[in-house]
Amino acid sequence: MTIEPLINYISNLFDISNNDIRLLTHFFKNTNFSKGSILEKENIVAQKLYFIRNGFIRTFSNEDGIEITTQIVGENNFITGFNSFVSGFISKENIQCISDCEVLHITKSDYETLTKESAIWSTFCKQVYEKAITFNQQRTTDLLTLSAEKQYLKLLAEQPEIIQNVPIQHIASYIGIKPESLSRIRKKIIS
Incomplete structure (x- = not known):
């Protein structure tokens, strides 16, 4: 190495x-x-x-x-x-x-x-x-200044590798919300 x-x-x-x-x-x-x-x-x-x-x-x-x-x-x-x-x-x-x-x-x-x-x-x-x-x-x-949903969308656009590889509880904590709230945001975005 x-x-x-x-x-x-x-x-x-x-x-x-x-x-x-x-x-x-x-x-x-x-x-x-x-x-x-x-x-x-x-x-x-x-x-x-x-x-x-x-x-x-x-x-x-x-x-x-x-x-x-x-x-x-x-x-x-x-x-x-x-x-x-x-x-x-x-x-x-x-x-x-x-x-x-x-x-x-x-x-x-x-x-x-x-x-x-x-x-x-x-x-x-x-x-x-x-x-x-x-x-x-x-x-x-x-x-x-950004809602949790907008923060998530920004993270998705700018650093998709984090969304794809990091557990939801860490992403939720990173944007300042509970994992359940992030799950709702993700479902809303998908539908």
Whole structure:
């Protein structure tokens, strides 16, 4: 198993040198996780950044014993408790595999070393963070302004792979409703 998907992802945006490839290969490790595995736990500082080669991963918070899914990502996406990973603050999120997953990961200390040694990596990460901030800002707006049905339709149009591969309870939580309500919305859309 190689880190080729990550290299391809970066090289689609930037010219990547052999030295950058060597550094990425040295610092990123490939790991398989089974469905349900917790990659990072709440109430600790996030220690790793993950690049998903295969599978689906979610972040969720526990609010009075109820899991609230805050993010769902699949192949060729990065995931971590970004606020915690970047700032060193305690994470309020758990990161869990929704399916069997193959990921590439880098530790915080290796990430910092890679950032110092590779200008491309530093520039690339800035772009990843900007994309995450933009996505999260739009998601907040959608949660506040769109009905659950419109949120579901938007998810269906923009990320159909999530609808096809993620259990209904996680999708419902992600758009802020109960699974029964999502079932009604899906039946309405189909008919």
